[in-house]
Amino acid sequence: MPESAFSDTLVSRLARARRIAVLTGAGISAESGIPTFRDPGGLWQQFKPEELANIRAFLRNPVLVQGWYTHRRSIAAETQPNPGHYALAKLEAIVPGFTLITQNVDNLHLRAGSRNVVELHGNITHNYCIDCQKEATEEEMHAIAVGEPARCGDCSGYIRPGVVWFGEMLPEEAVDEAYEAARDAEVFLSIGTSAVVYPAAGIPLLAKEHGAYVAEINTERSAIADEVDEVILGPSGDVLPRLIEAVRALKR
Numbered sequence: 378m379p380e381s382a383f384s385d386t387l388v389s390r391l392a393r394a395r396r397i398a399v400l401t402g403a404g405i406s407a408e409s410g411i412p413t414f415r416d417p418g419g420l421w422q423q424f425k426p427e428e429l430a431n432i433r434a435f436l437r438n439p440v441l442v443q444g445w446y447t448h449r450r451s452i453a454a455e456t457q458p459n460p461g462h463y464a465l466a467k468l469e470a471i472v473p474g475f476t477l478i479t480q481n482v483d484n485l486h487l488r489a490g491s492r493n494v495v496e497l498h499g500n501i502t503h504n505y506c507i508d509c510q511k512e513a514t515e516e517e518m519h520a521i522a523v524g525e526p527a528r529c530g531d532c533s534g535y536i537r538p539g540v541v542w543f544g545e546m547l548p549e550e551a552v553d554e555a556y557e558a559a560r561d562a563e564v565f566l567s568i569g570t571s572a573v574v575y576p577a578a579g580i581p582l583l584a585k586e587h588g589a590y591v592a593e594i595n596t597e598r599s600a601i602a603d604e605v606d607e608v609i610l611g612p613s614g615d616v617l618p619r620l621i622e623a624v625r626a627l628k629r
């Protein structure tokens with residue numbers, strides 16, 4: 378199959394489907410300028426996930442970890458959703474049942490207008506106190522800018538980002554919703570994820586086990602490429618708008 382071409386089967390199944398589910402990873406935000414985790418120059422090139430995205434690293438060095446998330450929050454705030462995010466919002470609008478499951482914490486799907494978004498790993502714009510769970514205020518977060526650990530104004534506990542770290546459970550309701558959407562989906566798209574982090578990486582396979590037609594959109598083959606029905610090699614910001622346009626044309 379030529380580069381970033383998709384099959385007529387995929388287009389007609391998407392056009393006919395009453396329930397579609399999508400899983401996205403950092404790759405869908407790459408064209409917005411947000412570095413992925415594992416690509417060259419990725420977020421984990423200079424740091425390993427074990428050094429930053431876990432509670433032990435945070436308690437050992439809250440300033441470093443809070444600083445890393447502040448850096449990532451500022452990147453996310455400065456970037457815009459790209460045509461891939463907008464294409465998924467358009468697909469949601471023309472499909473009766475649509476669930477967007479994301480591993481990303483960058484808030485770009487919500488900013489692109491997607492509505493039914495399941496944030497498996499939380500959202501970088503939420504920050505809360507690890508002791509009393511109070512949502513952090515702007516001024517409490519300001520301490521990070523001066524190299525101090527951000528602390529809760531009520532109980533002076535450390536403030537952490539509202540994301541799921543390695544070794545932490547995913548939000549139960551998010552997992553339940555994602556699993557239900559995967560089981561019910563007639564078509565499942567896995568977009569821009571290396572599919573190495575679990576339980577998220579298992580969700581496209583759950584959809585396949587329950588009879589969904591599963592397609593992957595990625596610039597390279599992911600860890601689950603051999604198990605899906607179709608692999609479309611190309612940047613999601615280019616593939617998705619063309620794919621959704623083909624689906625809309627068929628539905629007219």
Ligand code: BV8
Pocket residue numbers: 401402403404405407408413414415416419430480481482498540541542543544545546547568569570571572573574575576577594595596597598599611612613614
């Ligand atoms: C848990 C939020 C249970 C924070 C993240 C050994 C074996 C198997 C599993 C484990 C194991 N040891 C430990 C585990 C469990 C662990 C895990 O899976 N580890 C992996 C590394 C082996 N999982 C966990 O710990 C999870 N929790 O299991 O708890 C538990 C707990 C307690 C008690 C009992 C049980 C929690 C995992 C959540 C971690 N948090 N993020 C933050 O963002 O800082 S993970 C983070 O990396 C992302 O959220 C995402 O999930 C993950 C993978 O990243 P991707 O999104 O896929 O991005 P990546 O860079 O890897 O790939 C980008 C892809 O895009 C590439 O394929 C590239 O080709 C493609 N691409 C690039 N450009 C484009 C493109 N595609 C299209 N277009 C483009 N333009």
Ligand code: ZN
Pocket residue numbers: 506507508509510511529530531532533534
């Ligand atoms: Zn507190």
